[in-house]
Amino acid sequence: MKKMNVLHLCIGVLVLFFMVSCSKDDTIETETIELEQTTTVDAKAAAPSYTITPAQQSTDLIGPEGADKFGAVRVENDPNYKFFQVRVLDAQNKPWISVLKVNNFSFRYTIDASLEAADRNAIVIIDFNNKDGQRIVSRSFVVRQEKSELAARCETGSPQKLIASFYGGTTRVLVTSNTSWRVTAAPWVNMSPTSGTGDGIITVSIAQNPENRPCHPRTAGMTIVANHDSSQKESISVYQFSKPLEPGHSCH
Missing domain, CATH: 2.60.40.10 (Immunoglobulins)
Incomplete structure (x- = not known):
């Protein structure tokens, strides 16, 4: 009778050990799957990026003789982006700077020669739009032209x-x-x-x-x-x- 009790006790211990081991393996596997899923979600959540050249809020200094220059745009991580538009804001309201979109990655801006007695400034604005033509975000830089000396x-x-x-x-x-x-x-x-x-x-x-x-x-x-x-x-x-x-x- 004692031998039977000892045998039952040993079998019980083995079953308990096996259950504990399986439980640990399941926990490790579950944690691994959750970690992999978290990493994948973070990668998809990268923020959209909109950059321009000349750089955002920079100043492009131009001599009095004028210039013909090119700029560039770059968009990352935004599937809704479709196209950009470029425009000029000039407080003097004089047509001394013109802009032209070359393709979906670059634009051209032309500055006339200055006959003014003082420096003049304009803001070149790039609007990033979605497929419906709605503006997503805008970036800009300043063009400053020096007076002739x-x-x-x-x-x-x-x-x-x-x-x-x-x-x-x-x-x-x-x-x-x-x-x-x-x-x-x-x-x-x-x-x-x-x-x-x-x-x-x-x-x-x-x-x-x-x-x-x-x-x-x-x-x-x-x-x-x-x-x-x-x-x-x-x-x-x-x-x-x-x-x-x-x-x-x-x-x-």
């Missing part, structure tokens, strides 16, 4: 008057600008270079005065002009002395 002065002596002796000589004119420019003068005023962009130095060489007699000086003018705006200019007068007088003589 041009100044010139002689390196030595009077800032706006270049003086040469009867025998001639070489000097320099300093140009300060944020645009391209050109310079003109009388044929006897030799200049190098005769054009440039931005800040520059013009070397001016003058030969001996061909009027080989006293009391016959010669004059000319140098004019530096902005290429995109002829009203933006700087002038420097050029004066060359005549042959020196003999002692005791005068021009009167």
Whole structure:
């Protein structure tokens, strides 16, 4: 009788152990399945992304001569997105900047040359739309165009008057600008270079005065002009002395 009780006890212990082991395996398997399902849900929940170039809320600085540029758009994780539109908001209400959609990934914006006395700004806005034409979100950047700046002065002596002796000589004119420019003068005023962009130095060489007699000086003018705006200019007068007088003589 005791042997039978011991046997029943052993069988009971084995059954209990087997049930506990199966229960642990089921728990581990269930946790694994729940973890895999959670990971899959997180991957599907990635937020939509809408990016533009130039970057959102950035400022694209343009010189006074204008420019022709391209931008780009990119959309991620939004199956509802269909197309974008590009438009311009200009507080001055002047048609100095135009935009054009090139394809579903890029656009073009063209800035005219500026004749204004101050900088000007516009906002380029990109609207991301769904298939029904409804706006999902908008992104924008600023286009700022600088006013034209041009100044010139002689390196030595009077800032706006270049003086040469009867025998001639070489000097320099300093140009300060944020645009391209050109310079003109009388044929006897030799200049190098005769054009440039931005800040520059013009070397001016003058030969001996061909009027080989006293009391016959010669004059000319140098004019530096902005290429995109002829009203933006700087002038420097050029004066060359005549042959020196003999002692005791005068021009009167």
